Amino acid sequence: MENLMAALKAQIVEQLNLQEVKPEEIGDDQPLFKDGLGLDSIDALEIIVLLQQQYGIRIANPEQGPEIFYSVRTIAEFITAHQTSK
Amino acid sequence: MHSDVWIAGGGVICGIGNNLSECMNAFKHMEPGMAHMEYLHSVHRHTFPVVEVKASNETLAGWTKMPDKISRTALLSRVAAEEAWRSTGLGDIRQYRVGFVSANTVGGMDKTEEFFAEYLQDNSKGHLSQVIHHECGAITELVADAMGIRHHISTISTACSSGANALMYGARLIKNNMVDVVIAGGTDALTRFTLNGFNTLMILDQAACRPFDDTRTGLNLGEGAGYVVLVSDALAAEMPVGKAPWCRLSGYANANDAYHQTASSPDGIGNYLAMQGAMEMSGIKPADISYINLHGTGTQNNDVAEGSAIARLFEPHYPPVSSTKSFTGHTLGASGGIEAVFSAWAVKEGILYPNANFSKQMKELPFAPVTQFSTGHQLQHVMSNSFGFGGNCSSLVFSKSAQS
Amino acid sequence: MNIYIQGTGCVSPQETAQGGAFPENVLPWEGARLKASEPDYKQWIDVKLIRRMSRVIKMGVAAAQLSLQEAGIQQPDAIITGTAYGCLDDTGVFLSKMINQQEEMLTPTAFIQSTHNTVAGQIALMLGCHGYNNTFVHKGFSFESALLDALMILKEGRSKSILTGAMDELTNHSFNILSRFDLYKKESVTPASLLHSQTHGTVAGEGAACFVLGTEKGTNTKAKLTGVTTLYKPAGKAEIAADIAAFLAAHNCSEDEVSLVISGRNGDASGDEWYEHMENNALAGKPVACFKQLCGEYPTAASFGMWLGAKVIAEQRVAEAALFRGTTPTEIKKVLIYNHYKQTHHSLILLTAC
Numbered sequence: 045m046e047n048l049m050a051a052l053k054a055q056i057v058e059q060l061n062l063q064e065v066k067p068e069e070i071g072d073d074q075p076l077f078k079d080g081l082g083l084d085s086i087d088a089l090e091i092i093v094l095l096q097q098q099y100g101i102r103i104a105n106p107e108q109g110p111e112i113f114y115s116v117r118t119i120a121e122f123i124t125a126h127q128t129s130k
Numbered sequence: 131m132h133s134d135v136w137i138a139g140g141g142v143i144c145g146i147g148n149n150l151s152e153c154m155n156a157f158k159h160m161e162p163g164m165a166h167m168e169y170l171h172s173v174h175r176h177t178f179p180v181v182e183v184k185a186s187n188e189t190l191a192g193w194t195k196m197p198d199k200i201s202r203t204a205l206l207s208r209v210a211a212e213e214a215w216r217s218t219g220l221g222d223i224r225q226y227r228v229g230f231v232s233a234n235t236v237g238g239m240d241k242t243e244e245f246f247a248e249y250l251q252d253n254s255k256g257h258l259s260q261v262i263h264h265e266c267g268a269i270t271e272l273v274a275d276a277m278g279i280r281h282h283i284s285t286i287s288t289a290c291s292s293g294a295n296a297l298m299y300g301a302r303l304i305k306n307n308m309v310d311v312v313i314a315g316g317t318d319a320l321t322r323f324t325l326n327g328f329n330t331l332m333i334l335d336q337a338a339c340r341p342f343d344d345t346r347t348g349l350n351l352g353e354g355a356g357y358v359v360l361v362s363d364a365l366a367a368e369m370p371v372g373k374a375p376w377c378r379l380s381g382y383a384n385a386n387d388a389y390h391q392t393a394s395s396p397d398g399i400g401n402y403l404a405m406q407g408a409m410e411m412s413g414i415k416p417a418d419i420s421y422i423n424l425h426g427t428g429t430q431n432n433d434v435a436e437g438s439a440i441a442r443l444f445e446p447h448y449p450p451v452s453s454t455k456s457f458t459g460h461t462l463g464a465s466g467g468i469e470a471v472f473s474a475w476a477v478k479e480g481i482l483y484p485n486a487n488f489s490k491q492m493k494e495l496p497f498a499p500v501t502q503f504s505t506g507h508q509l510q511h512v513m514s515n516s517f518g519f520g521g522n523c524s525s526l527v528f529s530k531s532a533q534s
Numbered sequence: 535m536n537i538y539i540q541g542t543g544c545v546s547p548q549e550t551a552q553g554g555a556f557p558e559n560v561l562p563w564e565g566a567r568l569k570a571s572e573p574d575y576k577q578w579i580d581v582k583l584i585r586r587m588s589r590v591i592k593m594g595v596a597a598a599q600l601s602l603q604e605a606g607i608q609q610p611d612a613i614i615t616g617t618a619y620g621c622l623d624d625t626g627v628f629l630s631k632m633i634n635q636q637e638e639m640l641t642p643t644a645f646i647q648s649t650h651n652t653v654a655g656q657i658a659l660m661l662g663c664h665g666y667n668n669t670f671v672h673k674g675f676s677f678e679s680a681l682l683d684a685l686m687i688l689k690e691g692r693s694k695s696i697l698t699g700a701m702d703e704l705t706n707h708s709f710n711i712l713s714r715f716d717l718y719k720k721e722s723v724t725p726a727s728l729l730h731s732q733t734h735g736t737v738a739g740e741g742a743a744c745f746v747l748g749t750e751k752g753t754n755t756k757a758k759l760t761g762v763t764t765l766y767k768p769a770g771k772a773e774i775a776a777d778i779a780a781f782l783a784a785h786n787c788s789e790d791e792v793s794l795v796i797s798g799r800n801g802d803a804s805g806d807e808w809y810e811h812m813e814n815n816a817l818a819g820k821p822v823a824c825f826k827q828l829c830g831e832y833p834t835a836a837s838f839g840m841w842l843g844a845k846v847i848a849e850q851r852v853a854e855a856a857l858f859r860g861t862t863p864t865e866i867k868k869v870l871i872y873n874h875y876k877q878t879h880h881s882l883i884l885l886t887a888c
Contacts, residue, residue, distance in 0.1 A: 060585065280767060391659065
């Protein structure tokens with residue numbers, strides 16, 4: 045889980061071009077959207093593609109985004125759940 | 131600033147008809163145009179229905195006497211612009227000072243896509259003839275040159291509100307006496323670029339779109355072109371026997387939502403300001419609006435924002451509303467032009483257009499769209515809405531000739 | 535009604551942004567491509583927004599902010615931009631990925647940012663400006679259409695100040711493709727030699743210039759924008775001469791009153807004949823300043839020309855790097871800018887001192 049979260053942070057910074065953010069500065073439970081890291085709905089769509097590219101996980105309904113993408117930990121948990129269930 | 135601006139005629143080509151009369155038949159017989167892709171070659175052809183113009187580039191080239199190698203955007207534009215001009219009965223276009231203000235969002239992207247496939251392999255490859263008309267303005271010039279228009283030509287691109295903004299700019303050219311006539315509207319062909327772009331936003335419906343329906347899940351892309359012919363008081367008075375202006379373009383306004391690059395604000399502030407501004411210019415109150423041709427794309431976001439703005443502005447007397455995109459799909463840069471033609475024609479003919487695929491009332495709204503085609507109405511003032519990316523919101527008001 | 539240029543802002547291949555060393559220091563270029571000298575954008579743009587912006591968006595937003603600052607205006611009544619190519623870089627990114635990845639696994643950012651109205655939309659978003667917002671995309675008329683729309687709206691009387699301007703970027707793809715159309719010089723040229731080269735082709739440029747136009751004279755007002763007109767595919771040089779005469783007459787300006795001509799010479803022998811004709815006939819004997827040796831050629835380069843014209847009037851001085859013919863007039867009252875893009879799109883802009 046720790047490794048997965050570290051990898052996710054680096055991928056998010058890279059994919060979203062978060063120029064002034066270092067991956068290690070993102071807290072595991074820090075909210076990613078709005079007042080947290082300040083991401084928005086376009087970033088959510090970017091993360092959906094990221095999960096598909098890196099982890100082979102498809103999210104068909106963007107409405108699910110806010111819940112799954114709440115923090116790096118919730119994304120990691122979602123990935124783990126979907127990979128083990130396969 | 132003294133002249134009114136009149137709609138002397140109009141023309142349209144889209145996925146439900148190659149001219150205005152065919153489109154009216156499709157509305158009358160409740161025949162929306164969604165189908166599998168036939169002319170656009172995409173890996174998504176079996177996933178997303180689209181509303182294509184039912185004619186190949188070769189066929190369109192035959193109708194327009196233009197080369198079949200040029201962009202489909204230009205071919206569609208020419209068909210509708212010619213119909214618009216012919217419908218006025220004003221004769222030889224070269225006897226007037228004419229402007230052509232055409233909106234589009236893709237330009238010659240259909241050809242650029244072909245070019246890039248070769249170019250990316252080797253950047254000395256790819257036929258330059260395929261990128262020479264890449265720019266939006268090149269499409270306008272192909273048609274202006276073919277029609278012999280040169281007094282004023284311009285191109286507008288404000289995403290999905292482009293066509294409506296072309297009418298506003300055209301109206302100003304008339305009011306400032308820079309030209310006698312402006313053919314104004316928009317054109318866009320389906321391209322893989324836009325199809326894939328909208329797909330990344332996850333707002334394409336895999337079934338027929340359901341604007342203003344609670345079960346809506348997105349839009350269908352369409353293609354086409356639509357133009358009205360704007361003329362001054364002086365020219366409106368000189369129209370030939372048997373022809374008369376359809377109506378006036380009495381009001382228009384453009385506002386920005388300033389909320390998000392692509393999404394509308396939940397309460398549709400930009401939509402509200404555009405509708406309010408257009409009515410103010412027309413000198414009318416919300417209760418005077420007889421029908422609204424909605425932007426109504428069928429996305430969650432647009433329809434709730436537009437609907438909320440209408441609810442706030444028109445409460446408690448909601449006029450009949452419908453989204454003709456439930457027939458034509460979303461034709462992007464063309465939609466403002468196509469829907470301007472439908473709206474102006476509605477004033478003239480007293481038509482209320484149906485909203486296809488409506489079954490479930492949106493829980494957020496106190497009104498529902500019209501679902502039946504009907505004629506014989508006295509429509510004093512018809513509003514047409516066009517909203518787009520970048521927060522661009524535009525509303526037009528078409529009015530019967532006499533001030534009410 | 536007088537329309538004033540209340541503030542200007544410019545990002546260009548020269549150091550024209552705030553505090554820059556232009557025109558004392560003219561930057562050289564390599565090959566036939568002039569790249570914008572970019573300021574530190576973080577002074578105007580939130581880093582959260584910068585991460586998605588391509589150069590044309592950053593240049594446009596910076597030029598807009600500079601012009602608003604100079605005009606002392608926080609919220610214009612309208613925003614109107616012109617761009618011939620739009621957001622080429624994002625277009626190229628999305629198109630390349632779409633082809634290379636066979637339409638799979640595409641992300642939205644480049645697509646969203648590729649629409650032509652992105653710059654105007656971003657400015658509105660940053661300012662929270664709900665006013666009129668429009669974008670013209672007509673090749674060599676993109677800037678002029680935006681100006682004309684702004685003038686007409688101001689004359690309607692309901693708007694007091696409008697932010698207008700033009701921006702275009704050059705990308706590796708676009709420079710490569712445009713080069714294949716044989717538009718640019720093969721031999722090496724310098725800012726000093728370009729306009730005297732008498733050979734085929736020019737140099738490619740890019741940039742953004744914005745203007746706050748208003749109905750009232752402000753403290754930093756540089757000049758009046760008296761008029762703008764366009765002429766599409768003129769039949770010949772005589773038609774341009776007639777157009778210049780008619781344009782000046784329409785704005786109650788005699789030829790004698792024109793203190794300086796700013797011409798769009800770009801060093802392309804055939805294209806420059808139009809300017810030569812005008813300088814020798816319709817406006818014979820007038821001092822001439824030029825600007826494409828400073829910003830390069832691009833469809834909205836006339837916006838740099840207008841920025842230079844406003845500066846010349848405000849400072850009552852023509853920089854040596856810009857002066858092409860004659861000497862600086864003692865008093866600069868009216869400046870006529872004549873530009874054409876590839877001999878197809880001709881435009882005239884008249885500025886007046888105030």
